Amino acid sequence: MSAAADPNSPTSLYSSFGFSNNLVEVSALTALIGSSVAESMVLGNRGSGGVAWAATSSFGTISVVKVCCSAASSGWLRETLGIRTPLCDSAVGMCLPHDSARASKVRRNAGEPVALFCRQPADIAASNIEDERSRNTQISWSDVYALDYSTSKMLRGIPDTPVGSPLEIHTYAHYPFFRARNSVFQVITISLSVAKLAEVYVLGTHGAALLGIISATPWLFFCVGAILVEIHEKILGRRPEPALGTLDIIAGQLPMISRRGGGRKIVLGAAENARTGVVWRLFWLLGAAVSTVSILLSYITLGQQDPRVVLIWTGFQFLWLGVRILVYHVADPADPMALRMLVARSWANLPKELKERVFELVCGLAQCQMFVHPRGRRQYIEDTFSSRQLGIILAGSDSITLYPLPSARPSSVALQLTAVLGDTLLSSVMWITGSEITPMDLYDSCIVVFSLPKSKSVASRTIAIPAVRILSGTSESPIDSEYSLGATFIPKGAPNRGYGQTWWYWVPCGEGLWIQIRRPTEHRILGSCEGEIKTDAQLSKLLASGTLRIGLTAVEEVRSTLELSRKAGDVLVELFS
Known part of the structure; x- marks a missing residue:
């Protein structure tokens, strides 16, 4: 071989x-x-x-x-x-x-x-x-x-x-x-x-x-x-x-x-x-x-x-x-910064530049909540999330509890909205300052900033008013009347879906009076708009009808939400002062 x-x-x-x-x-x-x-x-x-x-x-x-x-x-x-x-x-x-x-x-x-x-x-x-x-x-x-x-x-x-x-x-x-x-x-x-x-x-x-x-x-x-x-x-x-x-x-x-x-x-x-x-x-x-x-x-x-x-x-x-x-x-784990010491500082002793950095964290946390919010990120695109804008708003605005109406009460009023501080921002402020009020408590809370026109007796000014807002998803829903669900109350926190999603704002303007602002989500809320003057009775009737498909059923619940908005507004102003 x-x-x-x-x-x-x-x-x-x-x-x-x-x-x-x-x-x-x-x-x-x-x-x-x-x-x-x-x-x-x-x-x-x-x-x-x-x-x-x-x-x-x-x-x-x-x-x-x-x-x-x-x-x-x-x-x-x-x-x-x-x-x-x-x-x-x-x-x-x-x-x-x-x-x-x-x-x-x-x-x-x-x-x-x-x-x-x-x-x-x-x-x-x-x-x-x-x-x-x-x-x-x-x-x-x-x-x-x-x-x-x-x-x-x-x-x-x-x-x-x-x-x-x-x-x-x-x-x-x-x-x-x-x-x-x-x-x-x-x-x-x-x-x-x-x-x-x-x-x-x-x-x-x-x-x-x-x-x-x-x-x-x-x-x-x-x-x-x-x-x-x-x-x-x-x-x-x-x-x-x-x-x-x-x-x-x-x-x-x-x-x-x-x-x-x-x-x-x-x-x-x-x-x-x-x-x-x-x-x-x-x-x-x-x-x-x-x-x-x-x-x-x-x-x-x-x-x-x-x-x-x-x-x-x-x-x-x-x-x-x-x-x-x-x-x-x-070899030991590489961690050259491990021994650097951190010290605690109180808010009162914090310099202004560091307080501004805390504000940035607050705005970032508000955005973080917005990403996973049941209402969806798109509904919050006009809310304020900039610490710079927030500082300007709070520094140049008067904090009041009621929108000033003319002496002769009209049926509607022309408004100029300049900013909205929403529930995610308010809940972030409350948490970071140690409050036990939760994001769900503040779900329908907000602060609305208006620009008042100049008159003969009063110079133009900006006002910030705690208010209530809800997102309705059925106000223009094309549902056949044969299949109408009638009065429906959906608790807050449920995903907002359906047709005709609309923001409803209720701004207090007097004893038992509200300015109602209704704005479809595809339209801008900031800028010129018109608000209707509603009484407690009219607002209660609207809520009790269940056509908005939200959790609020009576004006008393709106007032409770308004009180939370005011508490959050006070904390926000105190934090930025």
């Missing part, structure tokens, strides 16, 4: 050991096995040294690719693609920006937020910010569904302020603080990862230099990134941290229509998590691309190698896998 036909000959063995041979298939399966150690290290949870070792072994590369794609994606995309992991949440958190239309679709099934972030402009502390409008447009809000490890640890270090207790705000203590880092350990760990070059050298001596280079490419990419990270951290560690950061946080059991608010924690000027920035996201995105190309080329190249080369390559991957696990357990 010839050597070519002999199954035991080296030539026959080599020819049978192709790309689809068993050892390569086992190696491919091993690479597909997830590695939480590699995921954690590439996310920076073990410092820059961990980043350098994350991709040394090809075993677990698929996990590296997946977690890099997850961390590089925005919160809504991560949730949509199903690549969100607990490790990724621990590194970068899970936030949904308020200004993202795509995030709104994800928010419906994301559960209840655990915190709210308000990001101030990067130059917030600069004294040259004179254009308040420009500064306000740079502010962004995000509702948070998972806190990153560093922020979570910071919040665990301060107590909850329970409902009923005065407002308490935490800021960093005023003393020079430097980032705590074990730079020597990180530098040594990065340096030891250069041992990966031994694999390249050994494979090169066996005629597989290309395989060695392909296998080492992900390590080289992440090693260079780790060096840059360590240099950046070294530079930051040489100067004290700013006394006031750009991130404001309100955490706890946030008030929603579906639940009452609980304990709260407010932190102003926290340091931003650097790993949520564009640079880290770009780094992870490129790392995922490099790792994907490398692992594909590695297995294509392995299929063309001598079995001895495959065994050498596999042995090195197991070696790096073991060393990577060792480094993971030896």
Whole structure:
């Protein structure tokens, strides 16, 4: 028998050991096995040294690719693609920006937020910010569904302020603080990862230099990134941290229509998590691309190698896998800001600029409630959610309880509405100040701001009046009379659906008198409008008929809601004074 036909000959063995041979298939399966150690290290949870070792072994590369794609994606995309992991949440958190239309679709099934972030402009502390409008447009809000490890640890270090207790705000203590880092350990760990070059050298001596280079490419990419990270951290560690950061946080059991608010924690000027920035996201995105190309080329190249080369390559991957696990357990979690102290400050002793940042949190929380409100976000597009606008309104408006009518009572009155402060804003104010009044209590409450025309005896002025408003969904419903449901009363909190959705405002204007403003939701409520003057009896008759399909059945219930509007209005004015 010839050597070519002999199954035991080296030539026959080599020819049978192709790309689809068993050892390569086992190696491919091993690479597909997830590695939480590699995921954690590439996310920076073990410092820059961990980043350098994350991709040394090809075993677990698929996990590296997946977690890099997850961390590089925005919160809504991560949730949509199903690549969100607990490790990724621990590194970068899970936030949904308020200004993202795509995030709104994800928010419906994301559960209840655990915190709210308000990001101030990067130059917030600069004294040259004179254009308040420009500064306000740079502010962004995000509702948070998972806190990153560093922020979570910071919040665990301060107590909850329970409902009923005065407002308490935490800021960093005023003393020079430097980032705590074990730079020597990180530098040594990065340096030891250069041992990966031994694999390249050994494979090169066996005629597989290309395989060695392909296998080492992900390590080289992440090693260079780790060096840059360590240099950046070294530079930051040489100067004290700013006394006031750009991130404001309100955490706890946030008030929603579906639940009452609980304990709260407010932190102003926290340091931003650097790993949520564009640079880290770009780094992870490129790392995922490099790792994907490398692992594909590695297995294509392995299929063309001598079995001895495959065994050498596999042995090195197991070696790096073991060393990577060792480094993971030896390295401490990277948390350079963990030791920075927070101190509590009362509202009375808070400077004006920090009070303005609390107002921004209030407006952000009001928007957060609006996203999941049974009435739907679209119904609140004309409500005020800007702290700047709110400040202007409250500073330039007279707070009164009744709309002033002419001495000769008319049947209708021409009005100029300039703003509406809705139930989500009022309930946010009440919760943040410690009130036990819930969002459901304030469901039909509001404050309406009018502009009064100038007359001979009175100059033009703006007034803010607590009022009541409801959303009716059947006032123009095209239901055949044969199937009419008659008087129907639907409790507040039910989704508003159907035809002819209409806002009804009832503004007190005298003893037993109301201004009734009726506005279909497709029309603007702000601006010029006309209100009808109604008596208690007329309003009771309308409510008792059940044609509005709302929970209010008598004028007494309207008055009770009005009292809650007035309480919330008093707290709001006191907070902004």
